[in-house]
Amino acid sequence: MRHYSGIDKIIQSFDQGLRSLVPGATSAHRKNPAEDHVSALSIREARHVAGLMRVNHSGEVCAQALYHGQALTAKLPNVKKEMEQAAIEEQDHLAWCEDRLNELESLPSFLNPIWYGLSFTMGAFAGIAGDKYSLGFVAETERQVSLHLEDHIQQLPPQDIRSRKILEQMNEDELHHRDTALEAGGVVLPPPICVIMTTVSKLMTKTSYYI
Ligand SMILES: [Fe+2]
Numbered sequence: 001m002r003h004y005s006g007i008d009k010i011i012q013s014f015d016q017g018l019r020s021l022v023p024g025a026t027s028a029h030r031k032n033p034a035e036d037h038v039s040a041l042s043i044r045e046a047r048h049v050a051g052l053m054r055v056n057h058s059g060e061v062c063a064q065a066l067y068h069g070q071a072l073t074a075k076l077p078n079v080k081k082e083m084e085q086a087a088i089e090e091q092d093h094l095a096w097c098e099d100r101l102n103e104l105e106s107l108p109s110f111l112n113p114i115w116y117g118l119s120f121t122m123g124a125f126a127g128i129a130g131d132k133y134s135l136g137f138v139a140e141t142e143r144q145v146s147l148h149l150e151d152h153i154q155q156l157p158p159q160d161i162r163s164r165k166i167l168e169q170m171n172e173d174e175l176h177h178r179d180t181a182l183e184a185g186g187v188v189l190p191p192p193i194c195v196i197m198t199t200v201s202k203l204m205t206k207t208s209y210y211i
């Protein structure tokens with residue numbers, strides 16, 4: 001196996017960060033679940049859906065950062081493959097959200113670099129704390145993401161099949177990621193950590209909807 005030096009790892013992290021943050025730099029490995037469905041929206045509806053998709057896109061930027069931060073510090077000898085597979089699926093989510101934002105003639109959040117930096121740092125610290133905490137952190141993140149995806153699915157206009165198909169597939173994947181992390185030995189995080197995560201997530205959802 002190839003050995004990467006500290007400098008290699010820093011360059012790799014910087015490259016991963018850029019790929020997650022520059023629009024169009026990530027492409028999906030799977031077909032977009034929206035497929036050929038048609039969703040005709042009024043201007044008002046399209047604006048609301050764009051806000052929701054911007055929040056989901058920011059959530060996926062955070063997921064990328066979390067997995068990248070974790071990969072830098074966690075060992076995860078038994079579940080490296082599963083975690084890499086989850087990170088690839090997160091790339092699909094990011095690309096699908098970006099596609100939908102483009103269709104709605106809207107933009108990703110300008111705050112994404114901040115969310116990326118915060119999530120990367122949290123992911124890296126969780127990795128340093130040990131694999132069971134790192135996996136616990138993944139499980140808790142995926143649980144929280146799934147909760148807000150379910151809320152967003154409820155908020156979609158009934159005729160917006162395109163967004164619905166994307167969010168439903170994402171939710172299915174996130175629940176699978178959560179289960180994988182728990183089965184691999186992820187522990188329940190101490191309550192103060194969960195509170196911090198919920199606070200950051202609330203701050204993100206409230207602001208990324210608008211900017
Ligand atoms: Fe995701």
Ligand SMILES: [Fe+2]
Nearest residue numbers: 142173174177
């Ligand atoms: Fe996920």
